[in-house]
Amino acid sequence: MAKPLPCYHCGLPVPAGSAFQARVLGETRALCCPGCQAVAEAIVKGGLESYYQHRSDTAINPQSLPQELGEEMALYDRKDVQQPFVQHQGELASTSLMIEGISCAACGWLIERHLRNLSGVAEATLNLSNHRLNVRWSDAQLPLSELLGELRRIGYAAHPYHADQAAERLASENRRSLRQLGVAGLLWMQVMMATMATWPEFNLDLSESFFVTLRWTALLLTTPIVFYCCTDFFKGALRDLRTRHLTMDVSVSLAIGGAYVAGIWSTITGQGELYFDAVGMFALFLLAGRYLERRARERTAAATAQLVNLLPASCLKLDAEGHSHRILLSELQLGDHVLVQPGALIPADGLIISGQSSVDESVLTGEYLPLPRGAGDAVTAGTLNVEGPLTLEVQALGDDTRLSAIVRLLERAQADKPKLAELADRVAQWFLLVVLLVATVVGLVWWQIDPQRAFWIVLALLVATCPCALSLATPTALTTATGTLHKLGLLLTRGHVLEGLNHIDTVVFDKTGTLTEGRLTLSAVHTLGSLDADTCLALAAALENRSEHPIARAFGRAPLAAESVETVPGLGLQGSVEGRCLRIGQPSFVAEGFAQPAPAIPGDQGQWLLLGDEHGPLAWLVLDDRLRDDAPALLEACRARGWQTLLLSGDSSPMVGQIAQELGIDQAEGGMTPAAKLTRLQALQAQGHRVLMLGDGVNDVPVLAAADISVAMGSATDLAKTSADAVLLSNRLSSLAQAFDVARRSRRIIIENLAWASLYNGLILPFAAIGWVTPLWAALGMSISSLLVVLNALRLTRQPANQADHPAGIAIARP
Template structure:
């Protein structure tokens, strides 16, 4: 007969239950309260396995569930607090995203294991592990799963994780670094001692050694080898155990089998005083493998340090204006609209706009360009940039969490989440290779055993050691991480890693003209006025006819200033050069405050608005013809030939403007380096203006007068004939075509819309970064192919020697470790 449990006690263990609603399990269709997650987990397991009768026939309460689980969940639940998540969790509509520092990652197989295990959880949208940086990028649905549950799942499979922060991440690295050095140092010292004893026996250095002395030396070798196996080699066993628990295999499985089997065989041989011992091979194997893992660990940190150090440039504190007093506060407490002062020699604490002052700024951490940039009132400054001269006051435009530098690092993590095809192939190949290695090892043992060879066991150990595919697992991630680090140094932001792979297959490079091939610094070289109409406007506004040009330019500028197109600034500047109209202060103020209504900006075409009773349009010739009530053949106005901006009011053309741009400083040299590709100018400017630029640059394929839709159609048509296109642009009108191109690049000071649509952002405004990007893409592909070829080639080459018994275990260990070291070293050459 079952015992009775009081209502205020845990139904499982019978202990007092303080929160009866928090942990519940439905048993026989009745909800029962549990006191902790441990009891809840055990009770749920009993129910799930069809053992609910236990609760009907038990005679005493069960032991309380694992208190460690309760403590763990209590500690992790703090990360579900909204105030704490505000610092490191990013909202993405229905999903949330976090970047974690994950301890215990030793190889590519660890990343694969974490991704597969977390992907099984309900509510997980995306999991991507960057093995090189020891970070995980996770997106989840908060209504289906909590962050604490994700962290708990990681802990349950053996990986400690915390929200990524540069300081804690660095501390985590140093902790692992010290552990590596301890394990490596112990293995190195013991290997030397064991090798000395083994060499003495092999080469008879000590003279004639009797059996008792040999037994003594073997016993000493066992004593010296034991800490190497139990401590130094523990990193491999833990990794293998995690994989086996997840019902899979990784590269450390054959390593663990080889070490443990050889050690146990040695222990038996010493105790029975018969058979061979290979303690020196065990020590050398662990030592060499730890060396390769340590070098990989250090190179990964070197590559990820570049990104982590960017965040360290953001100061911890800032001086905020509070009640007319500058007060020191934490930078992460700043919100949009706050005013902060940045003194000479200080770093800007947050993104914002200068409201007072002028200074030089070092933005090399973003652009890779060390030449200072002059900025004044109205210009944007970025967190982490160094103020080199005068004091400035900045109005905060985004919190530290959403600063440009943080966004860059988040985008890079997203980029590594999108693994290129070659990376996916290499990951699958390495896992299949482990299975093949185990199968070959079993077959080798059976063959030599039935041949009656006394060395069957040791030949099998050599096979396991020699063919461990560690190098294959490192081939792709090591190269990609080093490539990303190099791009960071150059001021190139890669938003998806597979873009590097796609760049190597492009055939056509398509350039937008304005702001890409040219500086985007426009000026009005010539103006044509419809004198009769402009004089009529002067009469309307009560102005003398001599001011008609000033009036027209003023009207054009107050419309254009509402547009983000680079050409708009030319009208504002021209209006300022002409100076104010000769009017009374009252009249001039009324004209400056003129009411502009019904503003409509058509991207890539022009701007429409109403001024008083006039409907105004300013833009391309095609745009004006579309907007006027009657069909107007602007080409019939001889004086307008070559004008690329037309201004119309009502149904009449009021003015025409010849707006010109200048070539970017390095564009000619850059195009010389891109001769292997077919180049095209695809511009919204007039065909005549586009051809002028093309002629200067030696580009034969020129398409002007293109609307955003026409640009998109052009790229789509290119793709239909299997041409792989790379598109460069900077404006809002380029966003659709950037999104459609095989690879898209936002250049220089591109609009936010263009940056969002692009696969790559050149933070450095110099166009020669394009040739650096393309060269690095090809170099990365070569490195990955070289790494895979070397890893596969070595393993395929060494298998026959190992199977035939021509390799001793220590020789196999040396060869396998050197293979991994060569792959890592080859990848780090990308950073030079």
């Protein structure tokens, strides 16, 4: 009976008499079902026919996709369903999807090309390491259900990306890598014993039959190493060759495969060296390197997953009579009152209505001591209530919480690849091309000189010059440095920060909430009209209660309600309270409301805000803000590096000049709008300066976006809106000063690693080419070179003694 043809798309048998066909690559192809026919025709019509040339495995049959995905597809267009995993910015929406059915690099190429050809899709990027697809599209032109349907049409199932699922997938891969590593190590030791007995150096008196037995034993023990432990190398090499990419997998596969085939020949003929021990050692150390790399990725993914899982499954909701009853977290709504008992996790971002306790925020900010919290203080979802019961009013839930914003920033950082790492990858690829060309020339030359040695010399050259150390030099140092900064409480959200910190020469500071603590207190109210101080304070609080600026927290809860409140950035607020058209903020701004000259500020201590209505000024409100204890140390660190420092503040009070003088800041300008700050920063950049901006993350969004390196304070009112390259979650300015040192040390270690890797490969290549290095010593040299690079990078985990005394940081994000 004739064997049925395989389906050209999915590889399953084509039923006898099947009429399903499609014309692909100039030929008529047999297909097993209408689903495969529709997918193949969609690929051809979309101009993506070359997918079938590049793929290294058959695709999934579209009929085998999860049935529930098709049934629930239309539900993904509902806003309440999208809320946890879709973000909207202007006219574009963005999301991360987990893609099922990816088997090779050609799958990634097909998915990206197909989506980018769709009307409404602005960006589609697939990360092959975790099968995560990042998409930005116009949901007005293309509903999410249709986008998912397009993926299904070409044979891939898509689901919302979840960090805990990604962490589990990496953990599963890591367990498989560990099994491969264990098998390789165990078998290599046995292979080593069998082959060493055949070495002439040992001069063992072995019978011919025993000698043959040892050779065949070594072959049998090496076979699982090659075909089980090293399958990823061969699959990767085949995939990269099909997609016309040259990677380390190619040279590794050539070396391992070549040595194994030569060993088989030596075993059968009984002549020449076996070198199965070299195959085992080479495989063992390569697998160990990949295992450590996967462990680092697993820890990073687990850190994100642990943040996601911080929220409790349920909470105690208070009814109108003050009685508590337990509900699911998904049932909680904005404005609800919840009771948080000592030892319980806080379920949502909220404001403490009553109670006094301390809250452990170490998992988010790195502050290892619980912080006191009482009525009027804000608390964050996922933090731990330590001492007394607290009653909260829920202000943010789910994707709007500060915890969710931090998770998104972590995921953004993980998806961002530094330019230095991309450069190192390109260098390694060109080096690999050079090595393969040199190996070809060396092989041809040695074939003329001594054909029996030619193969082994080429093999030793390929093993010795494997660019493992070159490929590890940059990412290991960057990963270690990023982990060290995490422990210091500085969260990097962009990949270029460590590299960029080594090039800045100017630092621009905001004042409120940055150099100062941002915990403003109202010290005095000086009335200017007929209203008393309490009335003026109530009117001011009504306006400020609608603001996100740190100043607003100084006014507490508002007894009155304001309407039509508008924020004028850098100047103040305007709105209506009980029929009065009020303004509060800078004197010049408030004076525009009553068409009179602004009164002079009566004092020079503190921050003076003017309150006025349409008839004239009502009162001066004086705020005090304490300078951060570690601000002088940060400024001293900047001066020690010869950097220029500027203070640009929206505050027009004398406090700006006082702080600048106290800290020794080179230039200070007050009363600046965000637009004026942006113009000043762009002027500095036009002069050739590389600028770091430190601000509060929201009011300074334009300036942060324009700066070469931007850092937002962790107390920023809305982390979800921050455009900063890094977030100082610990709110310790000393952490930023330490980051300068870590950046300098990481650059030095990267240079050392690259120099060593280049020196080693440059020196070992001629020695291997002239036949002075055997494959066994080549494997050992390559392994030691890679180990030195990793150990050198681990030096970044060591902190100076003064830092070790403050073990703050994001403990769960250690790589």
